[in-house]
Structures are given as C-alpha cells and as structure tokens.
Amino acid sequence: MLAVRKLDVAYGQSQVIRGLDMDVGHNEIVAVLGRNGMGKTTLFKALMGILPARGGQVAIDSIDVTAMAPHRRVENGIAYVPQGRMIFPSLTVRENIETGLETAREKKIPDDIYGLFPVLFEMRNRKGGNLSGGQQQQLAIARALVSEPRVLLLDEPTEGIQPSIIKDIARVLKEIRKMRELTIIVSEQVLHFALDVADRIAVIERGAIVYEGARGEVDAAHVSRYLAV
Amino acid sequence: MFEGYTASEIGAIFAMQGFAGLSLFCVFLLMALGLAIIFGQMQVINMAHGEFLTIGAYSTYLMSVVAEKHAPWLMDYYFFLAIALGFVVAFAIGWLVEFSLIRFLYKRPLDTLLATWGLSLIMQQGFRSMFGAREVSPTLPEWLLGSWQLSDTIEIPINGLLVVGVTAVLTLAVFFLLFRSRWGLKVRATTQNRVMAEAAGINTARVDRNTFALGCGIAGVAGAVFTTIASTGPTSGSLYIVDTFLVVVFGGAASLFGTIASAFSIAQAQSILEFFINGSMAKVITLAIVIGILMLRPEGLFASRVRK
Ligand SMILES: Nc1ncnc2c1ncn2[C@@H]1O[C@H](COP(=O)(O)OP(=O)(O)O)[C@@H](O)[C@H]1O
Numbered sequence A: 001m002l003a004v005r006k007l008d009v010a011y012g013q014s015q016v017i018r019g020l021d022m023d024v025g026h027n028e029i030v031a032v033l034g035r036n037g038m039g040k041t042t043l044f045k046a047l048m049g050i051l052p053a054r055g056g057q058v059a060i061d062s063i064d065v066t067a068m069a070p071h072r073r074v075e076n077g078i079a080y081v082p083q084g085r086m087i088f089p090s091l092t093v094r095e096n097i098e099t100g101l102e103t104a105r106e107k108k109i110p111d112d113i114y115g116l117f118p119v120l121f122e123m124r125n126r127k128g129g130n131l132s133g134g135q136q137q138q139l140a141i142a143r144a145l146v147s148e149p150r151v152l153l154l155d156e157p158t159e160g161i162q163p164s165i166i167k168d169i170a171r172v173l174k175e176i177r178k179m180r181e182l183t184i185i186v187s188e189q190v191l192h193f194a195l196d197v198a199d200r201i202a203v204i205e206r207g208a209i210v211y212e213g214a215r216g217e218v219d220a221a222h223v224s225r226y227l228a229v
Numbered sequence B: 001m002f003e004g005y006t007a008s009e010i011g012a013i014f015a016m017q018g019f020a021g022l023s024l025f026c027v028f029l030l031m032a033l034g035l036a037i038i039f040g041q042m043q044v045i046n047m048a049h050g051e052f053l054t055i056g057a058y059s060t061y062l063m064s065v066v067a068e069k070h071a072p073w074l075m076d077y078y079f080f081l082a083i084a085l086g087f088v089v090a091f092a093i094g095w096l097v098e099f100s101l102i103r104f105l106y107k108r109p110l111d112t113l114l115a116t117w118g119l120s121l122i123m124q125q126g127f128r129s130m131f132g133a134r135e136v137s138p139t140l141p142e143w144l145l146g147s148w149q150l151s152d153t154i155e156i157p158i159n160g161l162l163v164v165g166v167t168a169v170l171t172l173a174v175f176f177l178l179f180r181s182r183w184g185l186k187v188r189a190t191t192q193n194r195v196m197a198e199a200a201g202i203n204t205a206r207v208d209r210n211t212f213a214l215g216c217g218i219a220g221v222a223g224a225v226f227t228t229i230a231s232t233g234p235t236s237g238s239l240y241i242v243d244t245f246l247v248v249v250f251g252g253a254a255s256l257f258g259t260i261a262s263a264f265s266i267a268q269a270q271s272i273l274e275f276f277i278n279g280s281m282a283k284v285i286t287l288a289i290v291i292g293i294l295m296l297r298p299e300g301l302f303a304s305r306v307r308k
C-alpha cells in the first residue's frame, strides 16, 4: 500500500531522516514510536510532500508520489492530521471540515462524519480556534477523513489531550477501519496507546526504523527501553 | 478659503462636489479592494496595479470606438459591455502575469516589489506603443452625461449614480465570493495556513493565480469607471497607485469596512478641497491629514483587533 524506500530528508545541512525503509499493508494500522526529536514529524511531512525528499522514494499503491505537491498526494489518497492539529482558527468547524472536500466526489460533508464525532455537529458554527484541544483533534481527523483517503497519517494525536478523549480517538480509529478500507500510520510516544490501536509497531531512532514487531509479539519491555528518556 | 460664499452656497458646493467625489470614491474603492485581496492572499504588493486600471480604461475606449464605428445601435448600452470587457481583459492579463512572473517570487517580497514596478513600466510603454502618448476618451452615451436636478443648486450626475451602483454590486459580489462560495473558503484557508491548506488537498498555487487575476480584474472595472471622470493616457493608472496605497493603509489593510470608509473619506476630502484650491494643493492637504491620523493610529483607522 505505502512503500518508503531509502528516504533521506534534511533541513539545510542537518539530515534528519536517514535511508528510512518502511512498508505498510492494505488496511493495516502501524504505530511509529520514538522519543521527541527522533524524526517522526519530519517523516510524516516528507510523506505528505511538505518537506522534499533529498533522496529515496515514496509510493502509494505503486504510484510514485515522491515529486508530487501535497495536494496531488491528497488526490492520490493520502490524508494528514498534523502534530498540533493545525485547525484554521477563524474558519467555522463546518468550514474547517469542508476544506478537506477538495478531492471528494461530493462537495458535501457526509453524515457519518458527524456520527463519528457528535461534538463537531454541536459546534459546527463555532470558530475552529475556540475549540478545546481534544475537539480540535477530532476536527483535524474529520477534515482528513472527508477527503476519502486510503492512507491516513496521524502525527502524535494523543499529545496534550485528556485520557478520556484519547480513549475516544482510539475507539474512532478502530470504528473507521470497520466502516471502510483504510491504512493508518500513527506516530506516538506512548506505548500503551500504540498497543491498543496498532497491528504493528515500528520504532524510529535518529531517522531510521530500528525495531519492528506485530502487536502480539512485541516485547513491551524492550520497546520501552527505546522510549525511555 | 470660504470667504465670499454664503452658508447655503457652501452647503450646495459640498453636496455637489460630494456627488462628483462619488466616482473618485468608486475608483479608489475598487482599486483598494483588488490590491488588498492580492496582498491579503499572498503578501504581494502589486506595483503594477495601476496599469490594470489603465487596461480597463483602454478596453472601455476600444469598446466605444467599435460601437461608434460598427454598431451605432449599441452606443446607448456599450458601457455595460465595456465594464465586463475591462474585467475580462484585466483578469486574463493578471492571470498570465501571475503565471509567468509573480509565482516565481513568492518567497522574495522585495523582488516582487521590484519586479511589479518593472512590469508597470513595461506595461506603460506597451500602452504608449499601442495607443500613442495622447490621452483618449471614450464617447460616453448621452444619458450617462446628464444629471438629475435635485434642487435649484444641487445636481446629481447620472454617471456618478451608475458607477456607485456598479461598485456596490461588484463589492457585494466579491464579498459573497469570499465568504459564501467554495472558492472563497479555499482562499481563506490558504490565507490562514498555506501549508495546511495544501495538505488538506487545496491546490494553493491555483488559488493564488485566480486571486491575483481577480484583483486585477477588479482594477479593470475601476478603469471603466475611471473613464467617466478623466481621459485615459499611458500613465493614468500609475497616478492612482499612491492614492490607492493610501486608502489601504489608512483603512487598516485587513478590514473591508475600513477600506470602504477610508476610500470614501479620502475621495471626498480631495473632491471638496479641489473646488476651493487647486488639485495638487488638495492632494497635499489630504496627504497631510492622513499622515497625521496614521501617526495617532499606526494600524489604520479600522485595524481588526482579532489578529494574533
Ligand atoms: N524546521 C526545522 N529546522 C531544523 N531542524 C529541525 C526542524 N524541525 C525539526 N528539526 C530537527 O529534526 C529532528 C527531528 O525532529 P522531529 O521530526 O520534529 O521529531 P519528532 O517529531 O520525532 O519529535 C530534531 O532534531 C529537530 O531538532
């Protein structure tokens, strides 16, 4: 589904992603785990086309997207929920969701979105900037989902969010996958959330994947050692 | 400067110059609207914006020549077609300019300033080679030149009313487009967070191009309106660019209401002062007042307070 080959990404002189390889299958949920500063956000930005790849390749369903602008990648089925949510603060909740409709066949928010996130329906006429962190996170996921993606990238969705809403988000992710075919890549610093939602876990350290394992067979103590500060 | 006039005469002069100032107000407002839309969207200060006014003015002139020569039956109505033509031609040229020049300079604001200034000189030279250095005027239909006698001393020029109508309709249309249409949603999303808009699937390069073209198209309509108050020469537009910047800065760049109020007060001040003293003195006094107010309120009269 998503294939990353020998990906290099750098900010000026400092290379952050170094020859990273990763494969994610159809309908799979993979959690990318790693401490702060290990390159999760940089990897996601490169997958999205926000940062250029200095070397290597990114392909979706064997379509090479390495040179494509972000909006072209959205057309090809990637959707992005960035770290920090990046809600449009002075657009209403409804307008925020509508920005994701560009690649949708119908330019209308499907009902099931509000079914997944009832709070967004209640708040639909409020400004995005007035929502709480947890609500903004749900809004960012909704905005990504309406583009009808095949691959969803979620960058640290639980960062700075109350435990009750984290549970909600985990439930929603599993629900979405029951409703439609969707591959999800989610970055995390917290192992138990990853073990709750993901089929497979990949640990990133200094810009490369250093450990991988399916949920049933990961050695939690071993992975924790990568995440300890 | 008021000696020798009775109070009622002064009242009538204010009213008449006020109505005469309406056309100037419309030109200012449309120009400022276009400039502000472009600046708001991509932080580009278009020094060639005045030349798009000139394009609209020459389009109106051409339309009138064509109507006079080939379709006299059109003479009464050609002005409406000229407004549309001014918009379409300025929009198309603006689109090409964005595509071939501006889009390469987005990350370099100073270069954009220089490049658009250079462009304005090139365009002026282009006008000179095409239409000659002499000023031209379209033949306006008779009904447009008439006026409407409100009282013994006050007459309202019909063309003033017409351009106010056109400007109101266009301003409302732009407002509707920006705040009620899907295209406007894309513009606002891009303005607020370009990277996220692009990552949400919006083709921000295309949004930029169309926004730039729209701003130029509005200047084209300002050009059509302009022909009702002055004749058109190669540098007509560039004479307005300073006033337009003044309007935008005075109004507080981000506020539509501020732009309207500021265009109105500057146009009226100039028009009324012009009656009593000569034109360039009127400009100097207006400028001095505006600078004075800006020293007290550097953000402009109506700076929006919701900025982060
Ligand atoms: N805009 C930037 N310019 C330069 N270096 C950056 C920039 N953003 C991140 N980095 C560096 O890249 C590395 C990886 O950062 P990031 O991808 O944000 O990690 P993570 O998301 O895993 O916390 C860090 O060392 C960080 O300092």
Ligand SMILES: [Mg+2]
Residues within 6 Å of the ligand: A040, A041, A042, A083, A155, A156
């Ligand atoms: Mg990060």
